[in-house]
Amino acid sequence: MTGQASANITVCPQGPLIIRGDFDMLDGEGKTIPPRRGTVALCRCGGSKIKPFCDGTHKLTKFDSPSENEPTETPTPPSAGRDCRPDTTTTNQENAMNQAENDTPFTEDTNESSESDLLKATAFHQASTAADSSETPAVRQDHVSDPSLSDETGHDWSDEGGATEQGPATGNEEATPDS
Amino acid sequence: MRELPSTRGPLSTALLDLLQHNDLATKLTQQEHELADALSRTEDILFDDDLQLSLFVLYELHYSGFATISDRWEWHPGLLGLRSRIEEALEKRLRDGVGQLPQPAPSAQPVADALFDLMSGSGGPSVSSYIARHATEDQAREFLIHKSVYQLKEADPHTWSIPRLQGRPKSAMVEIQADEYGGGRPGLMHSQLFARTMEGLGLESTFGAYINAIPAITLASVNVMSLFGLHRRNRGAICGHLAAYEITSSIPNAKYARGFRRLGFTSPVPDYFDEHVEADAVHEQIAARDLAGGLIEQEPALTGDVFFGAATVLFLDTLMGNWQLVAWKSGTSSLRLSRKEAA
Numbered sequence: 001m002t003g004q005a006s007a008n009i010t011v012c013p014q015g016p017l018i019i020r021g022d023f024d025m026l027d028g029e030g031k032t033i034p035p036r037r038g039t040v041a042l043c044r045c046g047g048s049k050i051k052p053f054c055d056g057t058h059k060l061t062k063f064d065s066p067s068e069n070e071p072t073e074t075p076t077p078p079s080a081g082r083d084c085r086p087d088t089t090t091t092n093q094e095n096a097m098n099q100a101e102n103d104t105p106f107t108e109d110t111n112e113s114s115e116s117d118l119l120k121a122t123a124f125h126q127a128s129t130a131a132d133s134s135e136t137p138a139v140r141q142d143h144v145s146d147p148s149l150s151d152e153t154g155h156d157w158s159d160e161g162g163a164t165e166q167g168p169a170t171g172n173e174e175a176t177p178d179s
Numbered sequence: 180m181r182e183l184p185s186t187r188g189p190l191s192t193a194l195l196d197l198l199q200h201n202d203l204a205t206k207l208t209q210q211e212h213e214l215a216d217a218l219s220r221t222e223d224i225l226f227d228d229d230l231q232l233s234l235f236v237l238y239e240l241h242y243s244g245f246a247t248i249s250d251r252w253e254w255h256p257g258l259l260g261l262r263s264r265i266e267e268a269l270e271k272r273l274r275d276g277v278g279q280l281p282q283p284a285p286s287a288q289p290v291a292d293a294l295f296d297l298m299s300g301s302g303g304p305s306v307s308s309y310i311a312r313h314a315t316e317d318q319a320r321e322f323l324i325h326k327s328v329y330q331l332k333e334a335d336p337h338t339w340s341i342p343r344l345q346g347r348p349k350s351a352m353v354e355i356q357a358d359e360y361g362g363g364r365p366g367l368m369h370s371q372l373f374a375r376t377m378e379g380l381g382l383e384s385t386f387g388a389y390i391n392a393i394p395a396i397t398l399a400s401v402n403v404m405s406l407f408g409l410h411r412r413n414r415g416a417i418c419g420h421l422a423a424y425e426i427t428s429s430i431p432n433a434k435y436a437r438g439f440r441r442l443g444f445t446s447p448v449p450d451y452f453d454e455h456v457e458a459d460a461v462h463e464q465i466a467a468r469d470l471a472g473g474l475i476e477q478e479p480a481l482t483g484d485v486f487f488g489a490a491t492v493l494f495l496d497t498l499m500g501n502w503q504l505v506a507w508k509s510g511t512s513s514l515r516l517s518r519k520e521a522a
Binding site for chain 2 (some may be wrong): 010012013014015016018036037038039040041049050053054056057059060095
């Protein structure tokens with residue numbers, strides 16, 4: 001938040017570049033890319049479907065900047081209760097690029113809570129995680145309707161329950177096809 | 180809102196009756212009696228239509244009000260007294276519901292890390308996945324009706340916090356809110372984008388048009404924002420709430436956009452969701468680090484409140500998502516009344 005430059009760039013750990021201030025964005029041919037808002041987030045993980053802008057995909061791909069291996073990266077203090085993900089903070093020993101398979105799925109329903117409503121919701125969730133492959137037409141239609149129509153790798157939505165090129169989503173998908 | 184909503188029990192009946200007299204009566208004996216009854220009778224305030232509607236009406240006096248009701252009711256001491264008793268019960272219910280909260284070091288980056296971590300653990304059924312792949316057109320309309328009770332006044336509850344913040348968190352809040360309100364460009368307020376989405380599905384886009392169809396749990400999710408936004412003592416909670424909303428926005432909104440395109444809708448219907456994919460990828464960074472983190476750096480004593488605000492989002496989203504999906508998967512409506520009855 002400091003500095004005298006007319007624009008500044010915040011390198012968000014495990015996230016995008018935030019550009020704030022007076023700047024122009026140009027494409028490869030020198031044409032202006034309209035920023036559409038005063039402050040923009042530019043994709044740094046490569047997975048965004050709206051590049052050059054960030055769309056939050058880094059949270060699914062567990063993107064971790066290779067330059068973030070300084071000791072200042074203090075682990076988040078342990079937290080209990082609803083904070084259900086195992087420690088995903090990095091250390092300088094970790095290979096920052098390829099740890100996704102070691103992490104828990106993004107929205108896996110592993111909350112521990114004494115809250116009865118949440119337990120009910122969890123039971124509901126678990127009871128309905130049955131395989132979801134019988135609704136082929138809807139899934140095919142859904143895949144085609146993908147807003148970017150992008151089939152680039154690294155963003156197949158499977159981590160968050162979306163369809164893949166291979167067919168219906170599995171993973172944490174909880175929706176049943178009976179509606 | 181144009182009209183008062185329909186009553187949902189003895190308390191809301193007594194309250195609306197009082198308001199309609201427009202005489203700013205000082206003795207609210209009957210309302211106090213009904214409130215005491217309602218609070219002692221309720222099984223769960225989050226699902227109590229009478230209590231949530233009454234609270235919603237009391238809060239709405241601070242927003243756009245009601246065409247037939249005197250604006251002087253807004254600061255009526257008796258009404259504020261009634262409201263504070265409902266708020267006390269609601270806040271206790273939320274505190275009990277969210278469980279233990281993270282306690283990161285009081286500086287911006289650890290706070291941001293802990294917020295992203297907390298929200299990535301969101302459990303419960305995913306409405307966005309359902310909308311993306313399974314929802315019928317009617318269910319998509321119901322989804323919009325649920326959202327409309329907040330989205331048609333999107334950002335307003337968090338704006339209350341601006342005069343209560345200073346320095347870095349204030350700059351962050353103003354930057355986010357300016358974007359929510361369209362960056363000064365007429366017609367591009369997020370609430371207006373949402374109105375066009377509703378109209379694209381043949382829905383009425385006036386705020387409150389479907390209020391009688393909205394179940395208690397959805398009203399509760401909006402009442403909580405007013406509870407946090409209208410009280411200075413809850414400035415930590417409203418900042419945590421906004422951060423949590425922003426953090427859980429980009430990816431679900433991409434799925435909502437997919438769902439509406441799957442159903443055959445084109446611009447302007449998905450525009451609202453597309454805008455949120457991009458905007459909230461910016462906002463979540465600002466909200467987690469500069470707003471929530473910056474506030475905790477200034478006032479470490481607010482750490483618990485910030486994470487309480489964030490955790491209520493997780494808690495209520497799970498309950499609301501469950502409410503909607505249980506109904507849709509059993510082939511029934513998630514609304515209190517059918518759309519036609521409500522409109």
